[in-house]
Amino acid sequence: MFFKKKKQVSPTVYTEEICQRCDEKKKRKFEDGDYIYKLGSNCKKCSEVTMIIAVYGEYPKEKQKQNHEI
């Protein structure tokens, strides 16, 4: 009644790709089979094969604040 029950917040997982020629970065939602340093899709700018350089989870702002230092 007085204490709000804490909701468990799940992060949204993103994949970041970078073009190996023009360094164009692309951020998209994680898809099954993605892993870091896997060759990804073709670059929209120069058609060179991209490479996945990061897969990470982003929490909503409130959760970030909660987990952070004073």
Place this chain on the structure above:
Amino acid sequence: MVIFFSLQLGDLFSPGGSDTGNPLMYILWFAPIIILMMYGQKFQSWMILSDVSKSLNKLRTMKDKARKEAIDYIRTSIRPSHDPSSKIDKFLEYFTIMPVDLDPTGIMNKLDHLMRTRDERIRTEVKKLASIMTEAEASRIENILEAATALNMIYKVVRHFYLMGKRTTSMFVLVQLQMVMPLLLQEAEALQNAIGAFKKGQPIGDSIGPMVVGKMMIKKEKKVIARETVYSEDEHMSRKLYLLKAEGPTGTVGRPGEAVQRLIVELGLKIDAIIMIDAALKLEGEKTGAVAEGIGSAIGGIGVEKYQIEEIATKFNIPVYAVIVKESVQDAITVMRKEICDSFDKIRDIVYATIEEKTSERQSVLIIGVGNTVGVAQ
């Protein structure tokens, strides 16, 4: 109005009020105090029991969910010919008896042997689940089962102390259990989330070390040096670099201790410095993803790998430098947070600065990316 109201209340509840001569008021006033003195601890025990019971129910739900997720994953991914439920239940009850430590001489070799036997047994049992299974699938299932086993163990230990406290109505057992419960629930939640990350093959917070070294290994020849452990050679500012990490993107930590021994003792490489990159536990108040430098072997686990690396480093007089990324236990086993991922550039800069400052030209450096390499290739 307020004064009048407080006077009325005072008359009602104070034995020194208007009814000073009424003994019934005294009894009514002191009875609860006496009851609380006699049964207060019992009331407290009941309240703690009900609190712990709620948490225990949460743990049971998590444990059951983890078991179900493991079974469902096995059913859908490798499609075994038989129902895997009974085998999974057997896994969850699997235990390891630690070697005797009354005489600690040689305990590391015993532990090493024990852990290898355990890993081999689990791997063999997992592979028995289906006739065709890739190494990646096998390691995913192993990781999921490990998390489910840990959850099962937490539930069983908490249940043990709960029932013991209930049977003996011992306040001390119950209070201790109530105090650690929030931490246990946090850990259980992290383990449950870890199952999701392992199922999808997503990198976890612990994968930051392999992620940094993996980047340095891209387009280099990879050689297997120990089980699930690879190394590559590179050069930086006229220094020879040996890059070592567990073989990704499967979920494994490899055997870095054994790999270091083989590189230095069996292959006879002359190493002038070792740099280890790992995730380390942060203290409350510290920032997730903060990077720190230090000295010593940055590697967790039961201690066997650490011992092996320290032994070699001491024997060959090799300085060991550590670069750590601070994160909580929850962050270490769940999908990698952005803050941890963002520390990548800083770690790489520190590693190269250490190489340049601590070694001279034509010297050799061994860089080890320590941690679970799930979702990180090389």
